[in-house]
Amino acid sequence: MLAWYDVHARDLPWRAPPGAPFADPYRVWLSEIMLQQTNVATVRPKFEHFTARWPDFASLAAADEAELMTAWAGLGYYARARNLVACARTVVERHGGAFPGNEDELRALPGIGAYTAAAIASIAFGERAVVVDGNVERVVSRLFAIDEPLPGARAAIRAATDSITPETRAGDFAQAMMDLGSSICTPRNPKCLVCPLSDRCAAFAHGQPDAYPVKPARTARPERFGTIFWAERDGKVLLVRRPPRGLLGGMRALPTGPWSESPPGLADPPLTAGWRMLDTSVVHVFTHFRLQLSLAVARVREHSNAGEWWPVGDIESAGLPTVFAKAAAEVRRAT
DNA sequence: AAAGCGTGGAG
């Protein structure tokens, strides 16, 4: 794997520059957080923006949280952004502005779990750590033909990964496994004919590489309904800040009523006005439910401090999560 | 410990 990696490693902005033994821990950490459940192509421009704006722990720890949440908008899983600031502040306040170099102390920091701690310890600090992400899970379950379904198979997968992790260059080994998983040992139609591991792969020998890992059946995604309230006054629209935890927590948003099993109509508007329902709607799919949003609009005269009034023509810069950006675009299209 | 938590792209 290391020989393969030396030839085929992807060129990514958070990896060590040529000649350097290890990458910058700050950049490794930031990239790892952004990459959680998120594609490289999506992360790349966000990573460039973040590192230009906040190049190190000190600047991120001092960051204005509202600006940081705005910068994260569109990436999803917003708890990552909240934990990013919390982690930077902990590093500055309790670790003298630099990461601890070992897995256990990394694991204790906000937003850093088993995978990310192992990745940082090995990639940025040269420690031997057993790094298991979704790619490694797939590669290893095929290599050893582990046929127990997930998530029960995780212990066996971790043990198998441990057995093949080298004492030195564990970080390069992990990145090699992840590159292999993303380019060759893919979920569907794996390219076994060009895989450096095929001659040792049990699943390939059995002729069924894409049968691994075995996954549990998916449950249906429920449907919910809601209403977006678009209050406009002097070319500005009313925006609110969502509560700090939970779905889209801490993000700037359009006001909504309850999200329920059936369309809630004009329940719970942000202010009293002559609300009018548009005859279009917006559908947005979250991880665990599908949301159909009705759109209510009103012209407002009097001032209200129910939130902040944002220039409609500049709505793209408000840092709205995608569901609200879609709703805003639909309101502007339909009115 | 199962459920909650986003989004965009590929097939």
Add this chain to the structure above:
DNA sequence: TCTCCAAGCTT
């Protein structure tokens, strides 16, 4: 259009 998926963590 629909399903699956992407460098998981927290409670």
